[in-house]
Amino acid sequence: MEKQYSPLSRKKLIWFLTLTSLILLSNTAVYHIDIGFSVPEGMVYGSLFDLLLIIPLLTYFLIIRKRYSFKVLSFVIAAGYLFAWWMIPNEHLRAVPFFKYIIFIGEGVFILLELYIGFKIVSKFPSIYRHWKAAKTTGHPYWHERLERAVHTSLKPNFMTKVYISEFTLFHYSLFSWKKKTATDVPSFTLHEKTSVIAFYVMLIHAIAIETIGFHYFLHDFNPVLSWILLILNIYSIIFFLAEIQAIRLCPLLLEKQHMFIQVGILKKIKVPYHSIKSIEVYNGPEKLPKDIEKVTFIAMVPDMLQEKPQFEIHLEEPLQANYLYGFKKKVEQIHIRVDNPNAFIEALQKKRSD
Structure with missing residues (x-):
């Protein structure tokens, strides 16, 4: 049986936010607030140690460990690198000749790990x-x-x-x-034919493409490394949105023999055995759910420019696991759903439950 990961506790989140805020604020104050004496030459190494090692370690032990994909850590390190580039004045960064290679070294280690797992898959x-x-x-x-x-x-x-x-x-x-x-x-x-989700993603792709062309050349004169990082992230974003469009089109909700399978793009999915459905009701709740309810709700709706309310609220006999991209998961107690043909859907679902 697959191991279930514990949810993020409020206590750990508070500790994480408190400690990272202290680290970021104290380091920023040293460089940007006049405190009566010059910044020591070795201070830049301490700042890089905080941003590229201490904060990622805090993120791992308080947020990621036994909960989220380890790959999240690479984004934390990249964010620390960008924050260091913004926070530390150029005269101090010049004292660290290897600074511009740090992000590539860190990502290189992660890529080696991926290659090792890739070799196992190839074998x-x-x-x-x-x-x-x-x-x-x-x-x-x-x-x-x-x-x-x-x-x-x-x-x-x-x-x-x-x-x-x-x-x-x-x-x-x-x-x-x-x-x-x-x-x-x-x-x-289908979940998308009566929405503007395809137009919404096409608009985002168009905006990213225009921003990538102009901003890349503008930023390249100031920081070539950062410009290439942003270029790669923007290309990846376009690929992601294209995948979302196709998955939404090609992966409708299925009423299989023993369970209902709901796939919303490539982002999330859930398998709902018919015997796990406690009740199905017409949704009459608010447009925006309270946070405590949203945490235990699977939203089976595609993004829309004018987001409408779900049509149905499905209550479950017991919490079920919803799976998200990159191995993320959470337990849900209810499902909010909106389909293109609600009458045919509810009739077919009730028939499956009674069979």
């Missing part, structure tokens, strides 16, 4: 391919679900295999799924 590729090919006719209709089952049949699930599966899913849907169509022999219901 098991014949077995993974056999299971994936067999599942094409007898398994789940969605490509990423078949891939996940094939990988986990041959390799023990861990955070790095989940990262790889998420990355393969992202690049498959963004680059290699444009000629594919939805093919399923069970009742299916």
Whole structure:
């Protein structure tokens, strides 16, 4: 059975915010507030130690450990690097000739770890391919679900295999799924056809593309390393939004034999056994949920320029696990859902529950 990760406690979050705020504020004060004496030459090393080691360690032990994907740590280190570049004056940074290579060294270590896990996946590729090919006719209709089952049949699930599966899913849907169509022999219901989600993501892609072209050349004159980092992040964002568009189109809600499978783009999914459904009600609640209710609610709705309320509220007999991109997960007690054909959906769902 897969290990369940504990939710983030309020106490740990308060400790994390308090300690990181003290570190950031004290370091910023040293460089930007006149305190009557010059900054010691070695202070820059202490600041880099705080931003690139201490804060990532606090993030790991108080936030990430046994809870989120280890890959989050690379974003924390990158954020620390950017904050250091903004906070520390240039005359102090020049005393650290290796500063511009720090982010590449850190990412290089992480890439080596990914390559190690990648080597394990490649070594098991014949077995993974056999299971994936067999599942094409007898398994789940969605490509990423078949891939996940094939990988986990041959390799023990861990955070790095989940990262790889998420990355393969992202690049498959963004680059290699444009000629594919939805093919399923069970009742299916779309979530997007009566929304503006496709136009919303196209608008975001258009804005990022324009910003990337102009901002990259503008920033390159001031900090080439930062400009290339932002360029890579922007390209990745465009790939992500393309994947979202395709996954939303190709992965409708499914009413399978024993359970309902809800996939919202590539971001989140949940499998709901029919016997786990306690009740289904027309939603009459507020547009914005209180935070404590939102934490235990799976929102089965696509983003929209004018977000409407869900149509139905499904209460569960017991909490179920919802899975998110890169191995994130949470327990939910209810589902808020909005489909394009609500009458046909509720009729088909009630029939499945009574069978």
